[in-house]
Amino acid sequence: MRLNALEELIQYVKTKDRAYMCLETLNSLERSTFKRKKKDFPKELDKDLRFFLNNRVKNRDDIEKSKKALKEAKTLTLRVAFEPEENFVEKLYKWFRGRGLRGFLIEFVRDEGVSGGCELTYEGVFVDLTLKAKIKEFLKDKEYVSTQVL
Numbered sequence: 637m638r639l640n641a642l643e644e645l646i647q648y649v650k651t652k653d654r655a656y657m658c659l660e661t662l663n664s665l666e667r668s669t670f671k672r673k674k675k676d677f678p679k680e681l682d683k684d685l686r687f688f689l690n691n692r693v694k695n696r697d698d699i700e701k702s703k704k705a706l707k708e709a710k711t712l713t714l715r716v717a718f719e720p721e722e723n724f725v726e727k728l729y730k731w732f733r734g735r736g737l738r739g740f741l742i743e744f745v746r747d748e749g750v751s752g753g754c755e756l757t758y759e760g761v762f763v764d765l766t767l768k769a770k771i772k773e774f775l776k777d778k779e780y781v782s783t784q785v786l
Contacts, residue, residue: 642705648685650729652743655706666699710740715747715755
């Protein structure tokens, strides 16, 4: 499996949850060692990912490379107050890719304590993009300005 195909696999998977599911599938496929003519992929994997794996995973080497790519992909963690729908995941993933991010998976952490927006962590950098943080920042700047004027 060439490098482009591995990057493409990560693009199809998009999230850590789906990566775990895909790894389980690849492990199962490896155990069966292509004994069956038709590869059976679980229905939990969406049809595009099942189609991709069916067409790209041809031998043990492809399985190993795919598993390695999924395990080594960088993780972008988003702490949000809701369970994201597939449409949201797709748009967000494309948005990050459009800004140059490659070879990453999104890990969604549901936290009802997050008030509007999200908390983002990528490669050890934490950014608080919640409404609470933005309001706090605004009020801090406003207080600084008002004390300077008086």
